[in-house]
Amino acid sequence: xxxxxxxxRDRLLNAFEALLVQQGPRAATLEAVAAEAGxxxxxxxxxxASKDDLVDGTLERLLTLAHQDAEAMRTSxxxxxxxxxxxxxxxxxxxxxxxxxxARLAQDNTERVSAALAQVREAWLEVLRAELGDESLxxxxxxxxxxxxxxxxSGMPDPDALEHVQQVLGRLGR
Amino acid sequence: xxxxxxxxRDRLLNAFEALLVQQGPRAATLEAVAAEAGxxxxxxxxxxASKDDLVDGTLERLLTLAHQDAEAMRTSxxxxxxxxxxxxxxxxxxxxxxxxxxARLAQDNTERVSAALAQVREAWLEVLRAELGDESLxxxxxxxxxxxxxxxxSGMPDPDALEHVQQVLGRLGR
DNA sequence: TCTACTGTACCGGCTGGACGGTACAGCGTG
DNA sequence: CACGCTGTACCGTCCAGCCGGTACAGTAGA
Numbered sequence: 001x002x003x004x005x006x007x008x009r010d011r012l013l014n015a016f017e018a019l020l021v022q023q024g025p026r027a028a029t030l031e032a033v034a035a036e037a038g039x040x041x042x043x044x045x046x047x048x049a050s051k052d053d054l055v056d057g058t059l060e061r062l063l064t065l066a067h068q069d070a071e072a073m074r075t076s077x078x079x080x081x082x083x084x085x086x087x088x089x090x091x092x093x094x095x096x097x098x099x100x101x102x103a104r105l106a107q108d109n110t111e112r113v114s115a116a117l118a119q120v121r122e123a124w125l126e127v128l129r130a131e132l133g134d135e136s137l138x139x140x141x142x143x144x145x146x147x148x149x150x151x152x153x154s155g156m157p158d159p160d161a162l163e164h165v166q167q168v169l170g171r172l173g174r
Numbered sequence: 175x176x177x178x179x180x181x182x183r184d185r186l187l188n189a190f191e192a193l194l195v196q197q198g199p200r201a202a203t204l205e206a207v208a209a210e211a212g213x214x215x216x217x218x219x220x221x222x223a224s225k226d227d228l229v230d231g232t233l234e235r236l237l238t239l240a241h242q243d244a245e246a247m248r249t250s251x252x253x254x255x256x257x258x259x260x261x262x263x264x265x266x267x268x269x270x271x272x273x274x275x276x277a278r279l280a281q282d283n284t285e286r287v288s289a290a291l292a293q294v295r296e297a298w299l300e301v302l303r304a305e306l307g308d309e310s311l312x313x314x315x316x317x318x319x320x321x322x323x324x325x326x327x328s329g330m331p332d333p334d335a336l337e338h339v340q341q342v343l344g345r346l347g348r
Numbered sequence: 349t350c351t352a353c354t355g356t357a358c359c360g361g362c363t364g365g366a367c368g369g370t371a372c373a374g375c376g377t378g
Numbered sequence: 379c380a381c382g383c384t385g386t387a388c389c390g391t392c393c394a395g396c397c398g399g400t401a402c403a404g405t406a407g408a
Contacts, residue, residue, distance in 0.1 A: 008383090024281050024282045024284065025281055025282070026281075026282050029366080029367060029368085030367075030368065030369085031366095031367080031368095039384080039385095040384060040385045040386075041368095041369095041385080041386085042370095042371095042372095042383090042384060042385055042386070043383070043384050043385075045368095045369075045370085046382090046383060046384075047383095049369095050368080050369075051367095051368065051369090103328075104281055106328060106329075107198050107199055107200075107278055107281045108198050108199070108200050110198065110329065114328055114329050114330065117328060117330075118330055121330070135338065136337075136338035136339075136341040136342050137338075137342055139332075139334075139335060139338040139339070140318065140338055140339050140342040142321070143317075143318045143321030143322060143325075143335060143339065144314065144317045144318055144321060145321070146320065146321030146324045146325060147316070147317030147318060147319070147320030147321040147324065148317060149324070150320045150321065150323070150324040151317075151320060154277075154280060154288055154291060155280075155284060155288045156288065156291075156292050156295070158313075160313075161313060161317060163310075164309065164310035164311075164313040164314055165310075165313070165314050165317065167310040168310050168311055168314040168346070171346060172342070172345060172346060182357080182358090203392085203393060203394085204393075204394065204395085205393080205394095213357095213358070213359085214358065214359045214360065215359085215360075215394095215395095216357095216358060216359045216360065216361095216396095216397090217357070217358045217359065218358095219358095219394090219395070219396085220356085220357060220358060220359095221357090221358095223395090224394080224395070225394065225395090
């Protein structure tokens, strides 16, 4: 389920994300990333000229994954809403990891990173809108997804949360 | 509306939060905090022996504010749910600032900070549960609040979000 | 009331360590 | 032997924490 380590470059991006997710932005130093990827610091800097460059590479991959996800959402057999809520709780997918990593980065690199995150959100909202034809409901469902996601990011995952939400949404159904 | 600068200690805590909120955790260095509060670094370290100590002071104040807020929620004239949702979008209150500051801190100081945030969430949920007598709805509303809050923290506030949520909740009302 | 002493609040320079980034000397493979 | 890539030594910067010192208010004793 994880991106295969095709190249040293991929290994470096995976290592960067892993460190961001598991230990936070402070721990994701160039040396730590290189070590995690099994490469020297010089080796890392050969592939990414600077830390900013590493961030750019991460965001680029995030956007690619997010657009694939929006497409998967559209064509999901259980419907976009169900798909969206289910995948808002951390599934351990590549996209999850990329999102959490980006959220961590957003604390420092405000501009670029939060722009990328906003882009991802907009892609999802677009699909919800198209499916529901109801702006208020689409927004509310996105907020619930944000909430689920926020709890995961904050290290307070709640396995029952999804059930409760589905129970409440069921009452709206009719 | 902001905590008065009664003492140098208060000024330091306010300065720390302000820097965390406005410029992120990297910018909130001891020197920067001291400068913002109008004291020297030595002066800061007189009041808070270490940066960890500064974090502890911030969390302590957060918990105090949060318990006051839970009480205000219980006794709000418009009801706890309305109060909770309204104050989930950033109102610029002391509690807001303390929460955003804590969220920023949670990126690095995983343990203590997220424990404090979990405590705050639990206090709110308790009030929602007591009011609604409906676990699923209480949880869902808290998730929506989390979503509203998350968007603010991420620098993507949406002034219309609250209206949409109220519109949807209205449909549940009957 | 003058003096000696104490505790509180604060200052600013220093140090050791970590981090981002650079330079350069290898090393294997085609 | 040339090129793609790796590893290491090093530099400048920044930061947390420490420390010697200052100012001053209060107090107690003669």
